[in-house]
Structure formats: C-alpha cells, structure tokens
Amino acid sequence: xxxxxxxxxxxxxxxVIRQTHADVTxxxxxxxxxxxxxxxxxxxxxxxxxxxxxxxxxxxxxxxxGHAGYNPPIFWAVYITTFVFWIGIxxxxxxxxxxxxxxxxxWRTAVYRSTEAMTxxxxxxxxxxxxxxxxxxxxxxxxxPYPNQRWLWPNFKSPLLWDVFAISTYFTVSATFLVVGxxxxxxxxxxxxxxxxxxxxxxxxxxxxxxxxxxxxxxxAYLYLAALATPLVLSVHSVVSWDFxxxxxxxxxxxxxxxxxxxxxxxxxxxxVLTLIIPLRRALRIEHMITDxxxxxxxxLTLLTGSILLYAYGMEYFVSWYSGNTFEQTTFYRRAxxxxxxxxxxxxxxxxxxxxxxxxxxxxTNLTALFVISIFINLGMWFERYVIIVxxxxxxxxxxxxxxMNPTWADWGILIGSFGWFxxxxxxxxxxxxxxxxxxxxxxxxxxxxxxxxxxx
Amino acid sequence: MASVKRTxxxxxxxxxxxxxxxxxxxxxxxxxxxxxxxxxxxxAPNHEIxxxxxxxxxxxxxxxxxxxxxxCAAGFGMTIWMSLDWPTLVGGKTIxxxxxxxxxxxxxxxxxxxxxxxxxxxxxxxxxxxxxxAYDPLYSDDRIGIFVPGGADQVGPVEQLLRSAGAVEVRxxxx
Numbered sequence: 001x002x003x004x005x006x007x008x009x010x011x012x013x014x015x016v017i018r019q020t021h022a023d024v025t026x027x028x029x030x031x032x033x034x035x036x037x038x039x040x041x042x043x044x045x046x047x048x049x050x051x052x053x054x055x056x057x058x059x060x061x062x063x064x065x066g067h068a069g070y071n072p073p074i075f076w077a078v079y080i081t082t083f084v085f086w087i088g089i090x091x092x093x094x095x096x097x098x099x100x101x102x103x104x105x106x107w108r109t110a111v112y113r114s115t116e117a118m119t120x121x122x123x124x125x126x127x128x129x130x131x132x133x134x135x136x137x138x139x140x141x142x143x144x145p146y147p148n149q150r151w152l153w154p155n156f157k158s159p160l161l162w163d164v165f166a167i168s169t170y171f172t173v174s175a176t177f178l179v180v181g182x183x184x185x186x187x188x189x190x191x192x193x194x195x196x197x198x199x200x201x202x203x204x205x206x207x208x209x210x211x212x213x214x215x216x217x218x219x220x221a222y223l224y225l226a227a228l229a230t231p232l233v234l235s236v237h238s239v240v241s242w243d244f245x246x247x248x249x250x251x252x253x254x255x256x257x258x259x260x261x262x263x264x265x266x267x268x269x270x271x272x273v274l275t276l277i278i279p280l281r282r283a284l285r286i287e288h289m290i291t292d293x294x295x296x297x298x299x300x301l302t303l304l305t306g307s308i309l310l311y312a313y314g315m316e317y318f319v320s321w322y323s324g325n326t327f328e329q330t331t332f333y334r335r336a337x338x339x340x341x342x343x344x345x346x347x348x349x350x351x352x353x354x355x356x357x358x359x360x361x362x363x364x365t366n367l368t369a370l371f372v373i374s375i376f377i378n379l380g381m382w383f384e385r386y387v388i389i390v391x392x393x394x395x396x397x398x399x400x401x402x403x404x405m406n407p408t409w410a411d412w413g414i415l416i417g418s419f420g421w422f423x424x425x426x427x428x429x430x431x432x433x434x435x436x437x438x439x440x441x442x443x444x445x446x447x448x449x450x451x452x453x454x455x456x457x
Numbered sequence: 458m459a460s461v462k463r464t465x466x467x468x469x470x471x472x473x474x475x476x477x478x479x480x481x482x483x484x485x486x487x488x489x490x491x492x493x494x495x496x497x498x499x500x501a502p503n504h505e506i507x508x509x510x511x512x513x514x515x516x517x518x519x520x521x522x523x524x525x526x527x528x529c530a531a532g533f534g535m536t537i538w539m540s541l542d543w544p545t546l547v548g549g550k551t552i553x554x555x556x557x558x559x560x561x562x563x564x565x566x567x568x569x570x571x572x573x574x575x576x577x578x579x580x581x582x583x584x585x586x587x588x589x590x591a592y593d594p595l596y597s598d599d600r601i602g603i604f605v606p607g608g609a610d611q612v613g614p615v616e617q618l619l620r621s622a623g624a625v626e627v628r629x630x631x632x
Contacts, residue, residue, distance in 0.1 A: 020599060021500055021501075021598060021599035022598050022599040025500075025597070025598045025599070145535065145539060151542060151543060152543055153539035153540070153542065153543050154539075155545070155547055156536040156539070156540065156557060156558055156561055157547045157548065157550060157554060157557045158547075161561075162557070162560040162561065162564075165560070165561050165564040165565070166560070166564055168564075168568075169564040169565070169567055169568040172568060172571070172572070173567060173568065173571045176571055176572070176575055177571075180575060180578070184500075184501075184597070187597050188500065188597040188598065190597075191594035191595075191596075191597045191598065192594070192598070206579075209498060209590070209592050209596070209597075210498050210499055210500060210501075210596055210597055211496050211497065211498055211590075212495075212496065212497040212498075212499075212506060212507070212510055212512065213496070213581075213582070214582050215499070215502040215507075216507070216512050216515050217515045217517050217577075217578045217581045217582055218502070218578060218582075219502050219515075220514070220515035220517045220518060220578075221515070221517045221574050221575060221577070221578035224517065224518060224521045224570075224571075224574045225571055225574055225575070228521070228525075228567050228570050228571045228574070229567075229571070231563075231567070232564075232567045235560075235563060235564070235567075239560060438500075439500065439501045440501070442500050442501040443501045443502065443503075447476070447477035447503070447601075448475060448476050448477070449476050449477060449478045450476035450478050450479045450623050451478055
C-alpha cells in the first residue's frame with residue numbers, strides 16, 4: 001500500500017516562495033555566518049543580565065528567601081508570577097509547531113523553528129523558578145517520587161506535584177520535537193560547510209542522508225509527536241491554573257481558570273514570538289521567507305486569543321458579582337479600585353484593549369506597530385499573573401492579616417536574570433542552528449519538471 | 458542511522474536527477490525490472506517518490522501506542538501503589554483517589570509515547586538503514602539521488618536506464 005505521509009496543501013499565493021531549493025539552503029546557511037558586532041553586543045547584554053540573576057540567586061541560597069519581600073500572607077509573588085509568565089510564553093511555540101502542523105496550515109513553516117526554540121528556552125527558564133522559590137534548592141529532588149529510606153512518597157493529590165510532572169513532560173517533549181525537526185536541516189548545513197563546523201554538524205545530524213526509508217519513519221514519527229504535543233500544550237497551562245483553582249483563595253477558585261490560562265498563555269507566547277521574530281528576520285536577512293503574510297496570520301491569532309482574554313476578564317468580574325460571595329466580590333473590587341489598581345488596569349489595557357487594535361489589517365501588517373503591541377502584550381501578561389497571585393493573597397479571609405507586596409532588589413534581580421537566561425539561549429541557538437526549517441520550506445516549493453508544468457504538491 | 462562516511466562501500470550505480478518526474482520515471486522503470494532494494498535520496502519528503510516506491514506504513518506508530526499505554530499504566534500504577542504504601546488521608550479523599558491521578562497518568566502517557574516514538578524512529582533508521590551507501594551532498598540541497606545496489610554485471614543496463622530517464626549524472630560505485 002502506498003503511503004502519503006504528509007501531503008502539503010497548495011499554499012496561498014502570498015506564500016508561494018519564488019526560490020529554488022538551492023536558494024533556500026544557501027540563504028538559511030548564510031544565517032549561520034560569523035556573528036556581527038551587533039549580535040555579539042546583544043549576546044553580551046543577555047549574559048550580563050543572566051549573571052545579575054545568578055548573583056541574586058547565590059545570595060538567596062546563602063541568606064534565604066527573606067530578601068524576596070515575602071511577608072504573611074504573601075508567600076507567592078514575583079517568582080511564581082514569572083514562572084507562570086515563562087510557562088505561558090512557551091505555548092505559542094507548540095501551537096504553531098504542532099497544532100498548526102496537524103491543521104496543515106502552510107504559513108507556519110517559515111516561523112515554527114524559531115517559535116519551537118522559544119518554547120524550549122522559555123520552559124527551561126520557567127523550570128528554574130520552582131527551584132528558586134522552594135528556598136532549599138539542595139532538596140529539590142524531594143518533589144520526585146524516588147525510593148527513600150522511609151518509603152515516603154510525594155502527595156499525588158497536590159496540584160503542585162501535577163505541575164512537576166506536567167512541566168517535566170512538556171520540556172522533554174518540546175525539546176524532542178525541536179531536535180527531531182532539526183536533524184534533516186542540520187544535515188543540509190553539514191553538506192554546505194567545511195572545517196570544524198562540518199565536524200560539529202556531522203555529529204549532530206545523526207547520520208541523516210534523506211533516504212526514502214529515513215523519510216518514511218521520520219514523517220510518521222513527526223506526525224505522532226505533533227499529535228502528542230497538541231493535548232500536552234493544552235494540559236500544561238491547565239495544570240498550572242489548577243495550582244490556583246484547586247485552592248479556596250478568593251479570586252483563584254474558579255472553573256474558568258484552565259481555558260482562561262491556556263488562552264492567556266498562547267496570547268503571551270504570540271506576543272513574545274512577535275517581539276523576537278520582527279528584529280530577527282531583519283538581522284538574519286530572511287525577510288523574503290518571513291513575510292507580511294506571516295505577521296498578518298500571527299496577528300490574527302493574537303487577536304483571537306486576546307479577545308478570549310477580554311471575554312474571560314469580563315466573565316471573572318461577572319461571576320464574582322453573580323456568585324453573591326462577598327470574598328470574591330471584594331477581591332475583584334480591589335483589583336480594579338484597591339491599592340493594586342494600577343496593576344489591574346495595566347493588565348486589562350495591555351491585554352484586552354491593545355489586542356483589539358489588531359482588527360485593522362493596516363496595523364497587522366505594520367511591523368513597527370506590531371512590535372510595540374507585542375511589548376505591551378509581554379508587559380500585560382506579566383502583570384496579569386502578578387495581579388492574580390498577589391492581589392488574591394494580599395486580601396485573604398482574615399482582614400487583620402491583609403498586606404501589600406513591595407518587590408525588592410531580589411525580585412527584580414531574578415526577573416531580569418530570567419530574561420537574560422532566555423535571551424542568551426535563543427541568541428546562541430539562532431547563530432548555531434537553522435532558524436528557518438529548510439526541509440519544510442522546500443516541501444512547499446515545487447521541484448522542477450522535465451515535462452514542464454507546475455509542481456505536484 | 459547510517460553514517461555519512463563509510464570505509465566499505467556497497468557496490469552499485471548512483472544516478473542524480475534534477476527533475477522530480479524524471480526521478481519517478483526511473484524508480485518505476487527500475488522496479489518494473491525487478492530492482493526492489495532501491496535507495497532514493499531527497500532533500501524533503503515527496504509523495505510522488507513515496508507512491509513510486511509503494512512504501513508501507515512505518516511501524517513507528519505501533520511503538521507510539523505501546524509507549525503511550527505503558528505510560529498510562531505506569532502513571533496509575535505508581536500513584537495508586539505509592540498512596541497505598543504510605544497511606545495518608547489528604548483533604549478527606551480516599552487514600553487511592555483516581556481523579557487527581559489522571560493528571561499524572563496523562564502526562565506519563567504523553568511522555569513515554571513521545572520518547573518511544575523517537576526511539577523507534579532511530580531504531581528503524583539504524584536497523585533498516587543500509588550501510589556504506591554512495592551519497593552526494595547535493596541530495597540535501599536540490600538533487601534527487603537513486604542508488605541501485607548490484608554487481609558489475611548490472612552496471613550497464615542500469616546506467617543506460619538512469620540516463621534515458623533523465624539522470625544528470627551517473628556514477629558506478631565499486632566495493
């Protein structure tokens with residue numbers, strides 16, 4: 001029986017790439033040329049931020065979490081906010097690389113590699129935060145079910161333990177998906193470069209030759225990995241949301257949390273995709289591969305998820321009013337008009353309002369406007385998590401314990417360190433591996449025919 | 458996966474094509490003459506080549522299923538056994554409460570399903586990969602390669618067939 005593993009639909013006119021297969025290889029391999037001064041300065045900046053975070057972390061290890069501004073009843077604050085923020089960032093990558101792959105959406109091809117890399121590095125960044133936050137980092141392995149002297153096992157009924165499994169799985173599967181997708185492209189680079197670079201790519205291409213047998217197994221495996229990653233990405237942020245929703249803290253205890261968090265995660269991830277790709281395409285001179293059409297589609301997805309968030313924000317306020325629950329009502333009143341009103345309105349304006357500008361095609365295809373909007377999205381989504389976590393904890397059921405959170409140098413140090421860590425890995429990746437999927441771009445370009453006529457894709 | 462560099466080469470004829478229809482014609486003609494163990498190189502998967510080769514479905518999917526089911530069983534098995542091994546009452550729930558354990562079982566289903574898929578892909582590429590095959594770096598760029606294994610007696614007819622189908626280059630590989 002003949003098997004057609006992955007028929008690619010006919011791309012829309014806007015996606016027709018007027019290049020040959022050889023052009024694609026040449027252009028993508030050119031992105032791996034020795035770095036410019038600008039790139040090195042960006043990398044140095046990222047490393048400097050990471051070192052600032054590392055020094056802060058070492059001080060926290062030495063002295064304890066007291067530096068981090070925790071006071072009763074607020075024991076989750078900037079670190080958990082930033083943890084949820086980075087986990088969310090990863091979601092757009094998997095949406096584009098796996099979910100749009102299953103939907104046979106051809107525009108994902110040019111952008112999915114960079115978004116998939118973003119996912120892996122964002123989850124790597126997020127995974128640091130539970131370890132930073134537990135205070136006693138040297139016993140982090142207590143979270144894992146390992147045989148110990150007292151045969152004591154972790155509490156599997158706790159959402160925090162679900163999170164350990166969800167994030168470990170998400171990181172492993174995302175990294176696997178990225179590496180598998182890279183193999184044919186690394187082989188293409190291997191066949192173009194010389195010297196020590198060839199030796200490195202020879203090793204990392206795992207002996208790939210593009211034989212019919214390799215493609216047969218590869219195509220099938222990639223399809224199943226995408227199918228497995230799809231429910232995973234939807235589950236991960238649902239599990240993160242249950243860290244909150246399974247408690248009885250006012251403002252957290254809602255059934256809307258899982259879809260609300262997933263939509264927010266994808267929205268924040270799309271914001272970061274735009275922030276990264278808009279300068280990247282110019283720096284790597286791949287404007288002809290990542291075009292206005294791609295940005296238009298990314299912006300439409302951003303608009304969709306932003307509108308879901310707008311609905312969710314409205315629904316949160318409605319449910320708290322409709323519930324008749326005084327604690328819920330007070331919590332949401334305080335989010336809009338209490339001491340954290342500025343954070344609450346930053347979240348609503350940056351996420352729910354700014355995204356509505358994307359109804360206009362002129363804005364969706366104006367890269368300067370999109371870049372500015374993406375910065376607002378990043379800011380707004382960080383504040384969303386900050387508002388959800390801190391405003392609810394600061395006004396618990398016991399009024400005499402009510403408090404406010406004032407982030408300290410230790411909070412900001414770790415926060416900027418996380419951006420440095422993420423940027424450092426992303427920049428290193430962009431100069432070491434093909435940031436555009438060579439093989440998938442080639443699938444969209446019809447091969448030449450002796451008998452003339454178009455391609456047969 | 459077969460290494461790019463091999464000291465012992467498989468004997469045969471290697472034809473390079475620029476045109477997809479020419480390569481497909483050559484594959485069909487070779488198969489019609491009884492050459493079933495062809496190796497076709499391409500820079501991207503192509504369903505015309507797949508159809509001409511009449512490939513069967515990759516067995517990778519079976520390993521995905523086995524890995525996923527193993528992960529699911531391991532998730533429920535681990536959580537239930539560990540709860541019963543150290544029975545602690547949490548939140549008034551039963552000691553081995555199934556609903557919260559669904560999350561762990563789901564995650565392990567995905568994890569083992571994905572890892573076994575990749576392991577199977579690597580395994581089949583190694584086990585079924587033919588060693589010492591002739592290769593040209595242009596195959597990862599814009600050419601299609603067809604390698605026809607065989608002894609010296611087959612070189613002439615195969616070379617003629619490849620050239621008449623439209624091969625831009627034909628090489629004779631000796632052991």
